[in-house]
Amino acid sequence: xxxRFQRENLLRRIVExxxxxxxxxxxxxxxxxxxxxxxQADRCLVCQYDMEGENPxxxxxxxxxxxxxTQPIRxxxxxxxxxxxxxxxxxxxxxxxxxxxYALPEADPGYRRENxxxxxxxxxxxxxxxxxGALILHQAEPRVWEPGxxxxxxIIALNIGVAFYQAQLYQQEKSxxxxxxxxxxxxxxxLASMSHxxxxxxxxxxxxxxxxxxxxxxxxxxxxxxxxxxxSLSGRHLLELVxxxxxxxxxxxxxxxxxxxxxxxxxxxxQLIDVFSELASAKNIVITSHIHQDVLGLEADPxxxxxxxxxxxxxxxxxxxxxxxxxxxxxxxxxxxxxLCEIRDTGYGIPEDKMPELFSEFYQVDNSYARQQEGTGLxxxxxxxxxxxxxxxxxxxxxxxxxxxxxxxxxxKAAIAAPLLSSV
Numbered sequence: 001x002x003x004r005f006q007r008e009n010l011l012r013r014i015v016e017x018x019x020x021x022x023x024x025x026x027x028x029x030x031x032x033x034x035x036x037x038x039x040q041a042d043r044c045l046v047c048q049y050d051m052e053g054e055n056p057x058x059x060x061x062x063x064x065x066x067x068x069x070t071q072p073i074r075x076x077x078x079x080x081x082x083x084x085x086x087x088x089x090x091x092x093x094x095x096x097x098x099x100x101x102y103a104l105p106e107a108d109p110g111y112r113r114e115n116x117x118x119x120x121x122x123x124x125x126x127x128x129x130x131x132x133g134a135l136i137l138h139q140a141e142p143r144v145w146e147p148g149x150x151x152x153x154x155i156i157a158l159n160i161g162v163a164f165y166q167a168q169l170y171q172q173e174k175s176x177x178x179x180x181x182x183x184x185x186x187x188x189x190x191l192a193s194m195s196h197x198x199x200x201x202x203x204x205x206x207x208x209x210x211x212x213x214x215x216x217x218x219x220x221x222x223x224x225x226x227x228x229x230x231x232s233l234s235g236r237h238l239l240e241l242v243x244x245x246x247x248x249x250x251x252x253x254x255x256x257x258x259x260x261x262x263x264x265x266x267x268x269x270x271q272l273i274d275v276f277s278e279l280a281s282a283k284n285i286v287i288t289s290h291i292h293q294d295v296l297g298l299e300a301d302p303x304x305x306x307x308x309x310x311x312x313x314x315x316x317x318x319x320x321x322x323x324x325x326x327x328x329x330x331x332x333x334x335x336x337x338x339x340l341c342e343i344r345d346t347g348y349g350i351p352e353d354k355m356p357e358l359f360s361e362f363y364q365v366d367n368s369y370a371r372q373q374e375g376t377g378l379x380x381x382x383x384x385x386x387x388x389x390x391x392x393x394x395x396x397x398x399x400x401x402x403x404x405x406x407x408x409x410x411x412x413k414a415a416i417a418a419p420l421l422s423s424v
Contacts, residue, residue: 007152010038014156018163027163028062035135035156036064039149042116043138046160049131061133119143123154127161135160198242206235244378248361251385258301258389265297265330272309276317284323287313292331298339299413304386309341311379312406316345319404338392338409349400358396359384383408 014031021027028046036044044064063072112118119139125132135157209232211217213225220228250256269289280287298305316326324346331340350358361381387394387408394408
């Protein structure tokens with residue numbers, strides 16, 4: 001009963017090692033030590049097949065030696081030869097793979113003599129039809145291995161086979177991820193480098209359309225004016241989408257640099273409310289803003305900070321009810337280390353199951369009203385990237401039918417200033 005309890009504990013420890021460690025080197029180092037101590041073997045080895053080339057070999061991956069005087073394995077590569085099964089105490093040393101039958105070199109008297117081996121026991125490491133190598137015990141003195149010892153070693157070898165299998169899957173996933181990341185990086189570099197080539201012709205289309213619409217190239221009919229006005233609007237919309245895609249690509253490629261400067265938040269909010277006044281009036285939406293008396297301005301990229309506010313405020317209006325409200329509030333954190341900016345609306349709200357993907361590229365909340373709105377689902381993704389590029393964070397709280405609150409915080413730096421109460 002005591003021996004059975006010890007065996008169960010050994011298997012439990014080996015499973016824990018496999019489950020809790022990621023690197024095969026660490027797993028094997030701990031496992032061979034556990035096995036060597038349990039079996040009181042002079043040496044414990046895990047060897048791996050190398051099936052490449054005309055002469056397959058078996059290479060030691062990890063080795064445990066019980067005593068200092070036990071020499072490390074002198075042969076770093078096990079030659080694998082097609083051979084008859086050895087007899088006597090080495091009968092267990094013949095391993096069967098899916099394709100070949102080999103005799104381990106422990107059956108060779110010269111090898112045993114060179115490495116001080118009087119007895120050896122080996123079992124195959126395999127899992128799901130794949131042979132990975134062998135788990136081997138060496139003894140410097142004659143020893144008769146019990147059938148129960150061989151059976152226990154086979155169970156351990158099967159668990160090691162699972163570890164090899166998991167390591168292969170992990171490496172495959174890692175390689176696939178690296179390949180995908182490399183492809184994505186190349187895509188981002190390409191789009192980032194295409195900034196000028198994409199924006200220049202669009203700006204020309206918009207510019208010439210406006211000149212024709214304003215009559216600068218001669219008189220046009222009302223029908224022509226409507227057509228050219230639609231061309232101009234479509235060009236602006238396309239330019240906005242291109243800008244968002246290029247900005248995200250630049251961030252991913254590490255080519256979007258911030259131009260940090262002092263931003264007067266009171267002045268910025270006044271400009272933004274003026275910009276959105278017409279859009280808000282169309283739905284009879286009231287926009288209010290309030291800046292805490294301890295906050296005067298912020299060190300940030302003026303253009304990018306404005307872009308963050310525009311994306312959030314435009315969404316707050318777009319996805320709001322008729323006669324709704326949009327409230328903007330800026331205040332310092334309790335420790336004065338951050339400036340928090342809240343954009344609160346009385347809109348349709350966001351379902352809880354949609355929240356995790358809200359800031360993902362090309363994602364749009366799938367409801368009847370959202371589908372009626374133009375956009376690619378890039379606005380919030382870009383907003384999050386720009387906030388994080390400034391060293392800040394952004395999150396959202398929302399209740400369906402009540403509204404949403406988007407809050408982003410940026411490092412205060414020199415933002416805390418003399419008392420000033422601002423309300424627009």
